[in-house]
Amino acid sequence: MDRERLIPHQTVVVKDGRVTGLGPKRSIHIPRGAQRIAGRGKFLMPGLADMHVHLNIRGPAGNITNDQFATLFIANGVTTVRNMWGSPEILALRRSIEQDKVISPRIYTTGPLTDGKPPIRPSSRVVETVSQAIDAVTSDKRTGYDAIKVYNRLSPEVYQAIVSTARTLGLPVYGHVPDRVGIEGVLAAHQESIEHVEGYLEALDRGASPGKVEELVAATRRAGTWNCVTLVFFQGAVPADTASRLLSKPSMRFVPPALRAGWKNNRQLASLTAYQFSRLRLYDEKRREFVRALHRGGAKILLGTDTPNQFIVPGSAVHEELRNLVEVGFTPYEAIRAATKCAAEFLKSQDQWGTVAVGLRADLILVTANPLEDVGNVSRRAGVMVDGRWLPEDELQAGLERLAASYEHDTDTR
Numbered sequence: 001m002d003r004e005r006l007i008p009h010q011t012v013v014v015k016d017g018r019v020t021g022l023g024p025k026r027s028i029h030i031p032r033g034a035q036r037i038a039g040r041g042k043f044l045m046p047g048l049a050d051m052h053v054h055l056n057i058r059g060p061a062g063n064i065t066n067d068q069f070a071t072l073f074i075a076n077g078v079t080t081v082r083n084m085w086g087s088p089e090i091l092a093l094r095r096s097i098e099q100d101k102v103i104s105p106r107i108y109t110t111g112p113l114t115d116g117k118p119p120i121r122p123s124s125r126v127v128e129t130v131s132q133a134i135d136a137v138t139s140d141k142r143t144g145y146d147a148i149k150v151y152n153r154l155s156p157e158v159y160q161a162i163v164s165t166a167r168t169l170g171l172p173v174y175g176h177v178p179d180r181v182g183i184e185g186v187l188a189a190h191q192e193s194i195e196h197v198e199g200y201l202e203a204l205d206r207g208a209s210p211g212k213v214e215e216l217v218a219a220t221r222r223a224g225t226w227n228c229v230t231l232v233f234f235q236g237a238v239p240a241d242t243a244s245r246l247l248s249k250p251s252m253r254f255v256p257p258a259l260r261a262g263w264k265n266n267r268q269l270a271s272l273t274a275y276q277f278s279r280l281r282l283y284d285e286k287r288r289e290f291v292r293a294l295h296r297g298g299a300k301i302l303l304g305t306d307t308p309n310q311f312i313v314p315g316s317a318v319h320e321e322l323r324n325l326v327e328v329g330f331t332p333y334e335a336i337r338a339a340t341k342c343a344a345e346f347l348k349s350q351d352q353w354g355t356v357a358v359g360l361r362a363d364l365i366l367v368t369a370n371p372l373e374d375v376g377n378v379s380r381r382a383g384v385m386v387d388g389r390w391l392p393e394d395e396l397q398a399g400l401e402r403l404a405a406s407y408e409h410d411t412d413t414r
């Protein structure tokens with residue numbers, strides 16, 4: 001994934017969770033007693049990163065546990081996640097993963113969701129003054145979060161204080177585009193990532209002069225801001241009849257029943273009229289066209305899903321999003337790169353993971369067909385390696401079946 005190429009007939013040696021050798025068979029020393037995995041006719045690629053997820057921030061309570069998340073992610077080749085609402089529980093989970101106590105994707109996490117008043121989501125951290133803003137950023141840095149997450153109702157003054165404090169402390173700013181700051185303000189502040197393509201369509205609605213799209217794309221590129229576009233998230237905002245079709249997808253079997261029920265009974269969606277749904281679809285189309293323009297114009301894109309929001313099945317949604325990116329003009333290589341090398345580059349971890357190379361983490365997927373020819377081939381797994389641990393496909397499938405079986409019991413008691 002460093003550039004678009006296949007390197008044929010390679011032997012890869014993994015030791016202590018790292019790739020320690022890579023080259024033509026004859027040039028590679030295979031240590032005595034090594035476990036051998038036959039790769040003939042197969043394709044080795046880096047593990048995938050879902051750059052927008054919401055792990056369970058309160059431990060065992062909730063619709064899906066972090067164990068269930070981990071099983072679903074790993075079985076789909078997702079070896080890294082960026083968690084967009086943090087808590088001390090998530091930091092504790094990260095420590096247990098690092099100590100090899102849990103098999104799970106590697107976690108990067110923001111602090112708590114930071115919003116103005118009244119907050120959109122009830123349990124947000126509300127920040128109304130400059131001194132509260134400084135405290136919030138300082139606290140996130142001290143607690144060990146990787147970034148601060150900003151949200152829609154922050155005032156311009158508070159947003160600026162968050163950004164400047166974060167710069168001083170070396171903490172990136174990820175998140176939404178505050179309504180009163182707008183896309184221009186967020187780009188001027190060089191916010192590190194924008195989620196869900198927020199702010200752009202609003203700016204176009206305000207004044208869609210000819211050339212405005214190209215202007216916004218160029219401003220994004222100049223700002224160095226990444227967009228985590230989450231197209232699959234918008235595909236979940238559907239009326240009841242489409243919802244029941246989505247709920248009959250094969251991957252739904254592995255979703256905890258409580259989570260499925262939550263998706264099915266989404267009150268917000270149930271309250272929308274046919275007209276409102278038609279407006280949503282119109283904006284989906286505009287958003288996809290804008291992502292096409294962003295990509296064509298050389299702005300930087302990350303792949304994220306926003307799981308476990310409605311109908312976004314952890315892990316398999318990453319494969320849906322790969323296809324979405326191809327639909328809006330990415331080559332298969334570019335789509336996969338958004339979920340591997342670009343993700344690592346964004347997180348300043350390209351010397352740790354994101355490509356298949358000596359010295360990097362052995363987070364890998366072995367597939368049975370060339371993913372550069374068809375992005376759907378990323379799903380044709382022979383197995384996944386996480387942190388140097390090899391999990392063949394039959395083991396991954398058995399893990400999923402165990403999950404499904406555990407739910408049968410669940411349903412009976414609910």
Ligand SMILES: [Zn+2]
Pocket residue numbers: 052053054084306
């Ligand atoms: Zn989210």
